[in-house]
Amino acid sequence: MSVTHLYRATLLQQWRGGLVLLACSALEGAPAFFSGRLVELAVDRGFAVGAPKAGVGYLALFGVAALAGAFGSRLVWRQLGQVVEPLRDALVTAVVRGVLHDPNPPRNAADASGVARITQHVEVVRDATAGLLVQARAMVVTTAAAIVGLATVAGQLLLPVAVPVVVAVAVFAALLPSLARRQRALVLADERTAETTGAVLGGMRDVVACGAEPGAALAVYDAVEKQAEAAVKVAHSGAARSLVISLGAFVPLIASLAVAPGLVESQELTAGAALGALVYLATTMQPTLRGLAATAGTVVLRLIVALKRLAETAEVPPPKPETREAHGADLEVRGLTFRWGAAPEPVVRGLDLDLRAGDHLAVVGPSGIGKSTLAGLLTGLLTPQAGRVLLDGVPVAEAANRHELIALIPQQAYVFAGTLRDNLGLFAPTASDEHLRDAARAVGAEELLTRLGGLDAELGHEAEGLSGGEAQLIALARVHASAARIVILDEATSTLDPAAEARAERAFTTRGGTLVVIAHRLSSAVRARSVLVLDGRETLLGSHAELLVHSRRYAALMQAWLPAEPIRTGH
Ligand SMILES: Nc1ncnc2c1ncn2[C@@H]1O[C@H](COP(=O)(O)OP(=O)(O)OP(=O)(O)O)[C@@H](O)[C@H]1O
CATH class of the missing domain: 3.40.50.300 (P-loop containing nucleotide triphosphate hydrolases)
Structure with missing residues (x-):
């Protein structure tokens, strides 16, 4: 079984925890769903018609929804460890087993890159999975809640909102493969640095004895420089990604601001509905899109790269049937x-x-x-x-x-x-x-x-x-x-x-x-x-x-x- 299979299988084993997480999500999505709607009601049936108490009442309801959402988030964090920690244990076991069964282990030396795999990649997979379960799940729930809410409050605004968002997400998806390649190059450069510095530090006595310090320093310098170059490339890709997502997040807001006054004037939209739509856009959709960029651009990429690296280098051999006991010692x-x-x-x-x-x-x-x-x-x-x-x-x-x-x-x-x-x-x-x-x-x-x-x-x-x-x-x-x-x-x-x-x-x-x-x-x-x-x-x-x-x-x-x-x- 490869590490990627193991990853999937271990996550699936935690399906009960996953169901509990989904239930918590429904609670977490409540403020996103009710936000715009309650603002609309507060304006149209409260403040705009001279009934401020009713307006405050609706806003108070919004507060209750926010509290329910916060309670949902708390439950999510509690549940997270139950899903993620068994995954980490299984991966560490797999990597240790893979390193121990390496048919070509480094000779007479600790496997520094094996240690890097355990300490870095497994941690990346664990953190990224936790991040995904928290952020991606919350984003999907929140976006779905906000879109349904927007459609009910101001269906006329769906088109100017949806088009830029879809374009931004499509461009972003097209950028992902090159991002993944660059992230992977960075991981490999990082391992190379660990290997080179480990070898040089381990053999320091011999390096000094042979007067090979300049050569050793050059090898380390070279590895560090390559790692720095790879890191700069990842940063460039990160900047391009942020720009695309920022445009995708801001254009709907600006488009709505441009279209909404006309719709209110022609009475196709009430003032409360326009405000409610803006609440959906500014407090839900925009942060969600930015979260998507952060999550997909860093968490998902790192998860894919780390899993690929683990799978390549630490294939899990089928467990040996160690069930038999030897009684004698011949x-x-x-x-x-x-x-x-x-x-x-x-x-x-x-x-x-x-x-x-x-x-x-x-x-x-x-x-x-x-x-x-x-x-x-x-x-x-x-x-x-x-x-x-x-x-x-x-x-x-x-x-x-x-x-x-x-x-x-x-x-x-x-x-x-x-x-x-x-x-x-x-x-x-x-x-x-x-x-x-x-x-x-x-x-x-x-x-x-x-x-x-x-x-x-x-x-x-x-x-x-x-x-x-x-x-x-x-x-x-x-x-x-x-x-x-x-x-x-x-x-x-x-x-x-x-x-x-x-x-x-x-x-x-x-x-x-x-x-x-x-x-x-x-x-x-x-x-x-x-x-x-x-x-x-x-x-x-x-x-x-x-x-x-x-x-x-x-x-x-x-x-x-x-x-x-x-x-x-x-x-
Ligand atoms: N991890 C390894 N990967 C690849 N080749 C190896 C590895 N370990 C040993 N070898 C090779 O196998 C051969 C035998 O090595 P081994 O260490 O068993 O010899 P040895 O007789 O114990 O040597 P010594 O007396 O110097 O300790 C050598 O040619 C060595 O280079």
Whole structure:
């Protein structure tokens, strides 16, 4: 289902709220309908015939109608949230799902444009829908009420009023496509600025280190300038639109002012009817037309553009049937093949692998060969183009409890603002303090725990004040404390010293379950029970000793790693 379908479907689901809104509209339209009519009566049957009390009485009735209208508006605002908030929730869910299932996510970086989509476009859709429900609905009701009222009070004026209004609305409609194009260009330029500044700020250290500040500044300047140009074009279109609508709003008023005296003189119209018609025009039709310009020119356009952008970039994948539970934690990999986007060569090609409780596998291979990609496939984060990963016989992405059974610790440790207890207990919220301390001790984080001030110690946002190694120890202890039965360390110990790394790995092998280590140092391979060597087309699985004998690539990797101490290959 696309986002536009989702938008429609979610709004339709709120049909009860919509009906209540319509009922409120009838009340809201009361002053528009009665305004001219009551002014006519006040003049013709009151002030003009020497009965001021009757005139005041009619005007008082007008006051009552206005109060009823205000009450209707109040009900509308109350009802609005019931219709709009579920829409916002559904769209945010859709966008988050779309970004998470992006087949080509940005590599090793936050998806800045994804965030822009959530924070900006979804908000635009929500606000625009609310604006439409309030303004457009009120405009339709008010205009209909005013036209019926005008026809009953001064039918002779309908023609001079209707012609300019119809012409203005037609020209305005003809301008809309170019307005939409310009608005869309502005949205794209805005996203581009977010992307460029996000990339430059994220890589500031490297930018400074390479002396690339002028190039980076130019890229940001370029993006901002393009955005400014797009904004100026939108402003020009906005000005043209306002002019057309202003003419459409004023010409009927002027035409009526020109025609009405003659009609009153020839007694085709009473003075009260002429005044009533002017009230319809000046207090209802004119503001309504201006509102139409504001709403269609900004709200509708922004709504169309934002929805289109959301639909393009965040198609909603059909929800996965995550109904099955895996009971065991055996992983079975068969014929696994994965390529990134339109890349010609698969990163993982026809891989077969079995992992059972107690297994300890190290994955080695040169940089960029596909080790992290394999980790993503084993956890169900990535979907293979061919082959399968079964967790206890259930396709891993469909196992509802895969998050409890499998833990992936990436190189960039995730530490959030909160106490150390919150951080360590993230995946084991009911664990006792003793259990958390044991986990910290097991991975070698007890000193850190003491130094920070125990489990109650407050940690800063994004591991502020912690070294890379300390943050990694916290991430390791957190998973050690969890119930995960398959633990995948994706260079999760890269900033620990070799002894600390060995201790952390040992902690997971003695804890039970399956351990997969994407090796940062080849010592991890020496410690593992089996080793998977990824090397492009060739993938080999064996023990360290076997691979030294059978894999040139593995022997070469070992040789490069330990140049001072040649490894015996058995040849
Ligand atoms: N999001 C992505 N979009 C497109 N290509 C990607 C993406 N992530 C990884 N790749 C490509 O897939 C290949 C394997 O990358 P991967 O990160 O799995 O390698 P790796 O062996 O873990 O590397 P390293 O040891 O440097 O971390 C690389 O060629 C990489 O450029």
